[in-house]
Amino acid sequence: MSETADQLLTTKDGKPLKAALAKALRRDKLRALALIAPLLIFVLLTFVAPIVDMLFRSVENDIVSETLPRTVIELQDWDAESGVVPGDATYNALHYDLMIAAEKKKHTQLGTRLNYEETGISSAFRKTGRRVDDFGEGYTDQFVALNEAWEAPATWVDLLASPDWVKSQATWAAGDQKATAEPSFVINDTARKALPQTSEIYGAFARTIQVEDQDSPTEEEPWNAVYSALYEDLTANPAAADAFSGANEALLSEAAAAVATFTPVDIKALFVKADKDWGEPSIWQTIKTFAPAYTSGYFLNSVDAQLTADGVQMKPEDERIYLFLFGRTLMLSMAITISCLLLGYPIAFLLAHLPLRTSNLLMILVLLPFWTSLLVRTSAWKVLLQQQGVINDFLVWIGVISDAGRLVMINNQTGTIIAMTHILLPFMILPLFSVMKTISPNYVRAAKSLGATNWTAFWRVYFPQSVPGIGAGAVLAFILSIGYYITPELVGGTSGIFISNRIAYHISSSLNWGLAAALGTMLLAAVMILFLVYDRIVGIDNVKLG
Amino acid sequence: MKLKTAILATSAIAMMSGTAVAKDMTIVSWGGAYQSSQKKAYAEPYAADHSDINIIWDESSNEAVAKLRAMNEAGNITWDLVDVVASDAIRLCDEGLALEIDPDEDLAAAPDGTSAADDFGDLLVSECFIPQIVYSTTFGYRSDIEAWNGKEPETVCDVFDTETFPGKRSLEKRPINNMEWALLCDGVAKDEVYDVLETEEGQERAFAKLDTIKDDVIWWSAGAETPQLLADKEVVIGSTYNGRLFSLIEEQDQPVKMLWDAQVFDLDGWIIPAGLPEDRLAAVKDFVKFATDTQRLADQAKYISYGPARASSAPLVGKHADLGIEMAPHMPTDPANAKNTFLYNYEWWADYRDDLDAKFQAWLSQ
Numbered sequence: 068m069s070e071t072a073d074q075l076l077t078t079k080d081g082k083p084l085k086a087a088l089a090k091a092l093r094r095d096k097l098r099a100l101a102l103i104a105p106l107l108i109f110v111l112l113t114f115v116a117p118i119v120d121m122l123f124r125s126v127e128n129d130i131v132s133e134t135l136p137r138t139v140i141e142l143q144d145w146d147a148e149s150g151v152v153p154g155d156a157t158y159n160a161l162h163y164d165l166m167i168a169a170e171k172k173k174h175t176q177l178g179t180r181l182n183y184e185e186t187g188i189s190s191a192f193r194k195t196g197r198r199v200d201d202f203g204e205g206y207t208d209q210f211v212a213l214n215e216a217w218e219a220p221a222t223w224v225d226l227l228a229s230p231d232w233v234k235s236q237a238t239w240a241a242g243d244q245k246a247t248a249e250p251s252f253v254i255n256d257t258a259r260k261a262l263p264q265t266s267e268i269y270g271a272f273a274r275t276i277q278v279e280d281q282d283s284p285t286e287e288e289p290w291n292a293v294y295s296a297l298y299e300d301l302t303a304n305p306a307a308a309d310a311f312s313g314a315n316e317a318l319l320s321e322a323a324a325a326v327a328t329f330t331p332v333d334i335k336a337l338f339v340k341a342d343k344d345w346g347e348p349s350i351w352q353t354i355k356t357f358a359p360a361y362t363s364g365y366f367l368n369s370v371d372a373q374l375t376a377d378g379v380q381m382k383p384e385d386e387r388i389y390l391f392l393f394g395r396t397l398m399l400s401m402a403i404t405i406s407c408l409l410l411g412y413p414i415a416f417l418l419a420h421l422p423l424r425t426s427n428l429l430m431i432l433v434l435l436p437f438w439t440s441l442l443v444r445t446s447a448w449k450v451l452l453q454q455q456g457v458i459n460d461f462l463v464w465i466g467v468i469s470d471a472g473r474l475v476m477i478n479n480q481t482g483t484i485i486a487m488t489h490i491l492l493p494f495m496i497l498p499l500f501s502v503m504k505t506i507s508p509n510y511v512r513a514a515k516s517l518g519a520t521n522w523t524a525f526w527r528v529y530f531p532q533s534v535p536g537i538g539a540g541a542v543l544a545f546i547l548s549i550g551y552y553i554t555p556e557l558v559g560g561t562s563g564i565f566i567s568n569r570i571a572y573h574i575s576s577s578l579n580w581g582l583a584a585a586l587g588t589m590l591l592a593a594v595m596i597l598f599l600v601y602d603r604i605v606g607i608d609n610v611k612l613g
Numbered sequence: 614m615k616l617k618t619a620i621l622a623t624s625a626i627a628m629m630s631g632t633a634v635a636k637d638m639t640i641v642s643w644g645g646a647y648q649s650s651q652k653k654a655y656a657e658p659y660a661a662d663h664s665d666i667n668i669i670w671d672e673s674s675n676e677a678v679a680k681l682r683a684m685n686e687a688g689n690i691t692w693d694l695v696d697v698v699a700s701d702a703i704r705l706c707d708e709g710l711a712l713e714i715d716p717d718e719d720l721a722a723a724p725d726g727t728s729a730a731d732d733f734g735d736l737l738v739s740e741c742f743i744p745q746i747v748y749s750t751t752f753g754y755r756s757d758i759e760a761w762n763g764k765e766p767e768t769v770c771d772v773f774d775t776e777t778f779p780g781k782r783s784l785e786k787r788p789i790n791n792m793e794w795a796l797l798c799d800g801v802a803k804d805e806v807y808d809v810l811e812t813e814e815g816q817e818r819a820f821a822k823l824d825t826i827k828d829d830v831i832w833w834s835a836g837a838e839t840p841q842l843l844a845d846k847e848v849v850i851g852s853t854y855n856g857r858l859f860s861l862i863e864e865q866d867q868p869v870k871m872l873w874d875a876q877v878f879d880l881d882g883w884i885i886p887a888g889l890p891e892d893r894l895a896a897v898k899d900f901v902k903f904a905t906d907t908q909r910l911a912d913q914a915k916y917i918s919y920g921p922a923r924a925s926s927a928p929l930v931g932k933h934a935d936l937g938i939e940m941a942p943h944m945p946t947d948p949a950n951a952k953n954t955f956l957y958n959y960e961w962w963a964d965y966r967d968d969l970d971a972k973f974q975a976w977l978s979q
Contacts, residue, residue: 175707186968190960193707386968388975395978454781455846478831556834561786561977569974575679577967578704 122591125584128362131354134177135164139358147352147376157351158335159299162202163268166292169196170275183579184364184373185353191342198341203291205332206298213325216318217294224285226315227262227269229255236285249283261310264296295334301326352376365585389586392566393593399483399565400548406488407495407544408537415499415536419506433496441490445557448486452477452558478560486558487548494547495540502536502611535611542601542610546594566590635667638896642696644672646860650916651696653934655904658912666896677701681710681886690886693897699880700966702742703959711741711884712894719743719898721906723925732907732923736880738959743905744882744922746913749945749954750790751876753843753858754778754850757868761849769875770798772850773826780849783839786832788973789962790852790877793955795822797875807961816969820976832977843869855945859918863936863943873950877957880922920946 076084100107132139137160145153168174178192210217224233232253239249252273254266272293273284301307301323308319338345356376357364364374371387372379381387414433418426436444451457459473468474476482506529514524552567559565566586573583601607640656642648648670656668673680677695684690697705705711714720716737720729730737736744754766760779771778772794784791793806799822801809809815831848833839839853840861855876861867883905885897903909910921911929918940921927930941941947945954 172709176709179704179707182964183967187964189707190964193960193963385975386971388971388978391978453845453847561832564978572970575676577970578678578682578708579967580682 121580121584122588123584124581125365125588126361126363127581128180128357128364129360130173130177130180131358132360134168134173135161135354137161138164138354142351142355142358145351145355147348147355150348152335152346152348153351155335158338158345159295161338162199162334163264163271163292163296165192165195165199166202166268166290167271167275169199170279170290179578181353181357183368183582184357185349187344188350188353191344191350195338195341195345198337200291202334202337203293203295203332205330206294207291209325209329210294210297210322214318214321217322218288220284220286220288222318223269223289223293226311226318227254227258227266228284229253236283240283240285248281249277251277252284257310261304261307262297262300265293265300268296269293295332297322298326298329298331365581366588368582369585369589389566389569392564392569393589396549396565396567396590397593397597399480399487399563400545402484403487403491403548404495404541404545406484407491408541410488411492411495411499411540412533412537415496415503418496418500419503430500433493436489437493441553442557444490445486445554448482448489448558449477452482452485477558478563480559480563482558482560483555483563483565486554487551490551490554491544491548494543498539498543498611499533499536502539503533506532534605535609538601538605538610542598545597549590549594635665636892636896637667637669638693638893638900639669639671639691640694640696641671641673641677641692643674646917647856647919648672650913651904653916654913655900655909658909659900659903666900678704678710681705682708684886685710685888688888690888692886693889693893694901695884695886696745696881697884699738699742699744699882700959700962702882702884703739703963705884706739706741707963710887712887712889713740714743714885716743719902721902723907723923725925727925732925734924736922738880741884742880742882743884743901744880745905745910746881746919746922747878747946748881748919749855749873749876749878750785750852751855751858751945752850752852752872752874753839753861753869754872755843755846755868756870758849765870766850766872767874769794769872771872773798773822775826775829778850781829781831781842781847782826783831783833783842783848783851783853785852786834786977788969789957789966791823792816792819792969792973793877793957794875795819797955798822803955806955807958810969811961811965816972820972823976843867855943856918859943863933863938871950873945874953875955876945876950876953877955878945879957881919882922914940914944918943918945920944 078084078087138157141157141160142153145157165174168177174192174196175189178189178196181192182189207217216222228236232250235250239247252270254270259266269289272290276282276284276287301319305323305326308316308323311319335345344350352375356374362374367374367379369389371382371390373382414429418429418433420426421429449456453459454473454475454477456477458476459468462468463470463473476485510528510532511524514528515521519527549565550567552565552571555564556568556571559568567590570583570586570590573579573586598607640651642651652670656670660666660668671692674696677697678701681690681692681695684692702711706713716730716733717728720733720743722728723732733744736747738744752766752769752772756765758778758780761777764777766772766778772782792810796806796809796815796819797803799818801815801818810819831842831851833842833851833853836854836857839848839851840857842848843851843861844865844867850872855871858869858871862869862871883901885894885901889897905923907923907925908929910923911926911931913919914921914926914930915932915934921930927946930944932938933940942949945951
């Protein structure tokens with residue numbers, strides 16, 4: 068239609084007809100959308116969102132940089148391939164990070180995370196976390212020996228707290244202490260500039276005891292790590308006392324003069340003593356490699372590779388399983404789909420062509436397994452298929468096989484294929500049946516009347532019309548079988564288990580959800596690709612459920 | 614099973630709303646004979662004195678670790694007390710999902726005044742773990758195998774001897790225990806097993822030993838499988854939890870005997886999920902204090918053949934509630950059974966589990 072013709076057409080009130088039509092259509096669309104909105108929102112919230120969240124875990128890795136912020140910064144300048152451990156500054160940074168993490172009980176989580184990449188890190192973190200609060204004790208003792216004031220919580224508050232906080236804390240302490248929490252601790256600006264490390268660690272200490280233990284900095288002696296930070300600040304900046312005034316200035320100048328004579332504590336040696344791994348470059352390489360907030364580590368793991376300091380490498384031969392399992396899952400699922408088709412097609416054909424009463428009875432037999440528990444069906448197969456089972460006993464009894472030559476039909480791939488075929492058969496039969504029901508018998512009759520044999524009439528006329536049912540049944544059976552894990556676990560032995568068994572293991576047992584998510588994503592991608600291939604070859608329009 | 618639990622839970626809640634006052638406490642355990650022993654030994658006596666507490670039982674212990682993590686992320690902890698094995702307790706504690714306890718404050722002292730920390734002793738393997746029972750993973754064998762010519766297995770290494778003791782074996786489908794047994798039977802001294810297993814060569818050695826019986830092994834993943842396989846004569850010898858073998862031998866009267874050699878001790882107990890609101894925490898702590906006292910732990914042994922985790926409970930172990938037989942000789946901790954035991958190293962496995970599991974699975978599928 069031409070532009071001018073459109074412009075000529077208007078509604079009664081003079082609006083262009085095109086706009087009025089679009090408006091009416093839009094209203095219809097909105098109404099339709101409103102109708103499906105409950106379902107759409109439900110699906111988005113309960114299905115799509117959790118899946119997206121789960122998939123996101125496969126790359127998420129902020130735990131390292133969040134738990135060890137100082138260490139990660141120090142490690143940036145360290146050459147991972149140098150073959151030597153990083154300098155003392157890194158050990159000091161780790162000392163502070165680990166102290167804070169251990170108080171918040173985050174260090175074991177980080178240890179578990181890094182243990183996925185390098186065996187042994189979990190216990191290194193756990194052991195060190197137990198001892199880290201003593202690392203700075205040498206400094207604490209020396210400061211306290213110098214002046215007992217360093218032992219008093221009030222000294223520290225006086226030195227580091229902002230005047231505003233002191234005031235609001237006093238107000239809070241005078242009131243009903245249980246009603247509200249103590250105001251959260253604030254460092255004063257002088258201290259932040261003159262004693263940067265001490266302020267930072269003390270701040271972390273104050274926040275931690277306030278939040279985790281509901282204690283007050285005015286009553287608790289600081290961590291040993293705070294003394295060690297003070298030692299470092301005063302060594303780096305002996306004139307720090309000048310920024311303060313009064314008693315604080317005197318106290319700090321005394322300390323600044325004394326620190327030069329202090330016996331330094333070898334933090335690195337303490338780490339190595341807690342766990343010898345800290346003296347090896349490999350643990351530092353792992354921390355550095357997994358410092359970024361996003362990682363490809365889980366995906367690499369899921370294809371039997373790993374991220375190392377030297378880049379991506381394949382895992383050692385004896386640890387590669389996932390690619391192999393992906394392959395086996397696809398192969399076995401195809402075998403199961405094909406055997407479902409071979410068994411299901413004749414049954415569906417019978418169902419569609421027998422008189423109603425007989426076919427209804429047959430239909431009940433097909434549906435019966437649906438009403439039986441999956442575990443019961445699987446266990447029944449065990450009884451039937453095992454070496455001392457019903458089938459073997461029968462074969463021995465009729466003399467087909469000898470007692471010594473009983474068939475192994477379970478705890479291997481055969482077991483998986485048989486049990487899964489049985490379970491998935493209805494998913495093949497039902498779409499086939501509903502498609503076959505719609506095929507008019509007239510076509511076959513016409514073909515026969517024109518001289519076709521029974522076979523030709525079936526193969527050239529009937530079968531092509533049933534292909535949409537085959538497509539639907541095959542896709543259903545295949546996708547369902549790819550995700551099964553209970554049945555393979557029970558009857559698959561070692562050669563009949565699927566990738567989903569490993570996913571289940573990582574979800575429920577090893578708690579490596581990142582790897583499980585990566586494996587799941589891979590599986591999802593594999594199914595999508597197969598689906599696209601199927602669309603190319605057969606055409607998705609050819610799939611019918613009835 | 615889940616559906617069943619859900620229905621039970623809902624109907625329990627429905628019944629509850631009738632009476633309205635009682636407070637719910639959800640306790641998660643393993644189901645089966647074990648859970649019913651807990652009900653009889655702990656929950657029923659407790660309920661007699663505490664009508665204001667309504668205990669709801671859940672059977673999800675085998676997926677407790679994952680579910681607790683999911684609950685924690687959702688910020689809605691619906692469980693009050695969870696029964697887990699020690700290695701899971703360590704993991705939950707590491708993840709910050711379980712509450713740390715103070716044994717002397719949260720647990721009852723022994724009747725003679727021994728503190729709880731001393732009474733449980735070394736079994737307090739994690740700051741979050743409240744031990745209940747000692748169980749062991751050990752072997753049972755059929756005593757009616759003709760091909761064995763009257764011989765019976767005496768040591769764990771007979772499992773690896775397919776010449777003298779032909780037939781299928783069943784082993785658990787995971788590296789833990791199997792690797793240790795393999796090394797022990799390959800001539801490694803008991804106290805060196807984990808040092809050897811830490812090295813590549815040691816792992817290869819263990820796999821090589823397992824290779825010698827690989828074709829004769831049916832691998833199990835649920836504790837009920839070995840008893841079933843033994844009863845069906847599918848296997849002639851197999852590993853499982855000692856309590857399962859007890860019920861196979863004593864309750865079902867099967868021709869099966871216990872092989873206690875190199876049994877691996879393991880622990881099962883409670884953890885309290887982290888992040889419970891204070892009123893629920895107080896209620897559950899009260900229950901735990903009651904349920905893990907000396908008498909209660911000894912009582913549990915009336916119903917199931919697992920050893921109480923308290924030293925002070927051992928002398929109080931009596932007869933089986935239904936069968937009327939003395940339970941002490943069936944305990945893994947009984948001196949006659951514990952002549953040669955193996956101590957499972959939790960910390961070592963926490964480190965090496967994922968690594969060895971990958972290798973084990975790769976080895977299995979070769």
